[in-house]
């Protein structure tokens with residue numbers, strides 16, 4: 001008993017010392033008071049609808065906010081554009097936080113999401129060839145094939161109804177379609193989950209964002225080993241493929257024994273691809289469909305753009321749009337940018353300072369002492385969280401109406417894109433930036449473009465009464481849930497009817 005009491009006391013003393021050692025520069029940063037010493041503001045950050053807490057804190061306290069995490073430790077929420085760019089784009093001065101790396105290891109093994117410093121550089125160099133623009137071009141027909149396969153199924157269901165329309169849970173169907181897409185593009189493997197919802201591998205990989213990390217790890221390992229065995233056999237048989245994994249294996253073969261990825265690392269990369277590239281795209285397409293259902297006019301304008309582009313192409317029915325053609329459609333691209341702006345499915349970016357640093361600011365902040373701060377000196381070990389949701393709503397970059405969903409802002413040239421802050425896509429923080437930015441961003445944007453084209457070419461998407469209760473939930477990604485039906489997990493029920501004629 002005495003031992004327990006003294007252990008507890010020592011623990012409290014350490015906590016108090018740590019708290020006292022907090023550097024004065026951080027102490028001066030304004031922020032909300034925490035109601036819980038144990039959890040700090042984590043509950044608000046992670047349990048409210050995704051992004052809400054940061055947006056509210058930003059409104060009250062400005063672009064850099066001090067919050068508390070567990071047991072009185074502190075963290076900065078950074079929204080200021082110059083500060084965000086500095087943190088994300090200064091090489092490995094700021095590292096992915098140890099907790100996030102560990103989550104990366106638990107979910108996907110010791111691959112890209114876990115690797116750090118020189119190891120990360122080595123992994124990233126080998127993974128990059130599969131994600132270049134030229135490679136993405138090859139995936140466009142794959143995305144079309146998967147989106148069309150889903151549409152064919154939907155048409156059959158709709159035609160069999162009396163009312164000639166049907167309510168589909170978009171999260172479920174899109175999860176199947178995007179799993180098939182990542183399987184084919186990443187590995188030339190057909191999960192076949194659109195046709196067969198009972199496919200064992202596909203079922204194992206469904207809805208992973210809501211499963212415990214331990215289950216994710218088990219599923220990932222099993223799927224990856226099974227798929228890699230097939231892939232190695234294919235490569236040994238000399239079958240040439242354009243998939244991401246073949247690019248990785250080929251690049252790896254060129255490496256010296258010192259820099260080559262080990263078998264364990266190769267398995268982890270595949271798990272990273274399946275984990276990073278599936279639920280992210282599923283949910284992004286879902287959020288696009290949600291906004292289309294809420295905006296029938298926008299939907300009609302987009303359909304008209306798709307129709308006129310299709311006509312101009314004067315192609316045979318079996319041919320599909322090229323990436324260049326997709327890129328040439330102003331409203332389609334505005335829609336993609338606006339979806340990724342308002343629904344950044346990777347909700348938080350956690351970073352830790354690997355050395356003492358000074359964070360520059362776009363505009364000064366007033367500290368709690370009344371002092372004006374132009375920059376923030378921080379010691380090694382400082383933890384920060386970048387909120388893409390809050391960053392993407394910065395009125396200085398995206399206009400006064402930044403909190404509203406309005407794709408036209410991109411067409412009317414109201415978005416400041418000239419001084420890109422190092423973000424890979426449209427000045428948005430949705431794919432992060434710098435050495436750890438999303439390696440799959442081109443893949444994700446092309447997939448989103450294709451699914452919007454196929455959905456709107458074939459269907460009219462309509463709202464359902466449940467849409468009023470949709471909530472953006474923070475799971476491992478920003479997922480749609482329905483208030484009052486949280487126990488049912490992710491769902492997005494939308495009514496779909498056929499477009500009269502193409």
Ligand code: HEM
Nearest residue numbers: 112113276277280281284346430431432436438439440444
């Ligand atoms: C809309 C879809 C997507 C979004 C919003 C997204 C977002 C992100 C973000 C924000 C990061 C950085 C996370 C951090 O540093 O904390 C990231 C990393 C990553 N993403 Fe994506 N992603 C998407 C799709 C994809 C796809 C399709 C793939 C693969 C096919 C992919 C693979 C990865 C990988 C492997 C990393 C780790 C990169 C590294 O640490 O070097 N992502 N993603």
